Amino acid sequence: MAPLRDALHVLVIPYPAQGHVKPLMELSHRLVEHGFKVTFLNTEFNHKRVIAAMGSGVDIEGDKIHMAAIPDGLGPEEDRNQHGKLIPSMWSVMPGYLEAFIGRIMTDSYESNIKCVICDWTMAWALEVAAKMGIPRAAFWPASGAVLASLHHIPRLIEDKIIDANGIPSNNQMIQLSPTMPLMNPDQLVWLCMGDTATTSEMFNFFLWISRTVELVDHFICNSFYDLEPYVFEQFPNVKPIGPVMARSSGANFWAEDSTCISWLDQQSANSVIYVAFGSHTMLDGRKVKELALGLELSKRPFLWVVRPDLTSGKAIEYPDGFLERVASRGRMVRWAPQYNVLAHPSIACFLTHCGWNSTTEALSAGVPLLCWPYFGDQFINETYICDLWKVGLRLNPAESGLISRDEIKEKLDLLLGDEEINSNTKKMKEMATRSVSNGGDSLKNLVDFIEKIKA
Missing domain, CATH: 3.40.50.2000 (Glycogen Phosphorylase B;)
Structure with a gap:
């Protein structure tokens, strides 16, 4: 077997939730169309769910998308919907497993070098690992540009005393993130709406830490489109919308589809x-x-x-x-x-x-x-x-x-x-x-530009 060192290879790491896994799987299919091999790295728990839901009739581009997994640190019976438990566990154990996983790829003479690590921005610890190992890095944001803007602005919101050091709003006044953005209800800040008030502080610290990892990102892409949220992308020109990323394939479901x-x-x-x-x-x-x-x-x-x-x-x-x-x-x-x-x-x-x-x-x-x-x-x-x-x-x-x-x-x-x-x-x-994802559309242009940059 000939070595694959010159092959285009990317490592894709989603946050372990259905709404995060599906768009990154769809992006992986687009990368395959442009000549890439993709290693799609789930947690072991979700890897088993996805493989079981796929059955035998789902094609995920043959050997062009390789499904792999590392542990998330929780036991098989623990509730992974409790984000206040899942996230600290992932922070603690997954960086070490990821570094070892990448190390095995880099020392395998029959494996291709990783051109880029593409991770959900909520898995920003992967950016630190990739930076440590000298691998180019891309962050993918699977939610709206408005929420992305609110996370980017966390340090400023604290500095301006709009929220305190624990992320709690100082009053009920609507928040103006920028002159062109719609006003935001402080009660709708994402860390205040996680369902479990006991974990609000943990979730806020998580998002605060994420907001400080921007300097590790070489490329930032977002599942939105310019005409939907122009006020966000005018404010953050380095964040490139490539959406809507439509989940057409069924290779990332946690449950089998009833077609x-x-x-x-x-x-x-x-x-x-x-x-x-x-x-x-x-x-x-x-x-x-x-x-x-x-x-x-x-x-x-x-x-x-x-x-x-x-x-x-x-x-x-x-x-x-x-x-x-x-x-x-x-x-x-x-x-x-x-x-x-x-x-x-x-x-x-x-x-x-x-x-x-x-x-x-x-x-x-x-x-x-x-x-x-x-x-x-x-x-x-x-x-x-x-x-x-x-x-x-x-x-x-x-x-x-x-x-x-x-x-x-x-x-x-x-x-x-x-x-x-x-x-x-x-x-x-x-x-x-x-229009955004058709020929000449902003999102398609941004996607092609991103692909060409990580090929270089």
């Missing part, structure tokens, strides 16, 4: 189906599931609902009595769906979503209006932009009890599907998103 839902959609009328999906992390208690189910029933519209096995914290889903029988002719529930293909389907009328960034950009790219039910993290900022700035969706308002009622769901679905302004805005967004 039979596409044939079900084929049988529905155009612009008739409510698509309901809450991503990989959202948990709903039994009351919320019941109200959602009854709201969908009240809508009297066909619906496709993604119901993950762990949607209710490991408990079996309990639908309202008689619900499944009453909606059998117009409702379809699946464990996981090929979302890109679902949203692009002509039968889809709207998307009831948790407002994750991938879901948001996929809906914008498909011209599908959004009904917003955010859960944690950046999803609250995304909801604000969707409803108040871009005006491509509506928010669901909880009652005083905190519960979103079936009547609220039905009413907002009716309003959303009858709103001509939202319908017009979604069409414009689709045109902008399509």
Whole structure:
């Protein structure tokens, strides 16, 4: 076997969450199209999930994308949705494993040198390892430019006493990150919305540390597009938007896709189906599931609902009595769906979503209006932009009890599907998103430029 030293080889390292793994896998496919070999390095826990979900019918570019893994430091039964536990563990053990992993590649005469380490910016410890080993480095930001800007500005927010040393806002005044950016609600700063107030300080310190690793980055790319957030990319010209990075391939799922839902959609009328999906992390208690189910029933519209096995914290889903029988002719529930293909389907009328960034950009790219039910993290900022700035969706308002009622769901679905302004805005967004990744588009130009730079 001849040595591969001259081959183009990149190491790609995602944060171990579904919404982070999928866009980096899609970027890996684009790199393969440009002649690269990719080593895609998951945590061992997620590596097993991805391989199991892939089955035998998924092609990830033959031997051009090599799936590999290193430990995250947690035991097999520990909850990896507890970011306050997962992140310190990764910081502690993964740099050493990564250095050893790269060392084996560099000393293998039949392996190609690594031209670049591309990591999710939330895995910035990998930037330190790559810098130590003299390897060029690229950071990928999988969320919105607005959230990226808020993290970049953390040191200044502390200096200006807008937040204290623990990331807590000093008052309730809206935050102006720059003269051209929309005002930001201080309650929506991402480290304050992680679901567990006990870990707020840990998460803030994590994001503060990330904000200080910018000097280690040779190339910074972002899953957004210029026309969507021009005020961000004017402020940070070194951050290059390459999005929307659409997750077309199925080689990065944590659950096996149920593609039979596409044939079900084929049988529905155009612009008739409510698509309901809450991503990989959202948990709903039994009351919320019941109200959602009854709201969908009240809508009297066909619906496709993604119901993950762990949607209710490991408990079996309990639908309202008689619900499944009453909606059998117009409702379809699946464990996981090929979302890109679902949203692009002509039968889809709207998307009831948790407002994750991938879901948001996929809906914008498909011209599908959004009904917003955010859960944690950046999803609250995304909801604000969707409803108040871009005006491509509506928010669901909880009652005083905190519960979103079936009547609220039905009413907002009716309003959303009858709103001509939202319908017009979604069409414009689709045109902008399509233009950005087409020949001559800003995102495609940035992607090609990035690829040429790491080839050099």
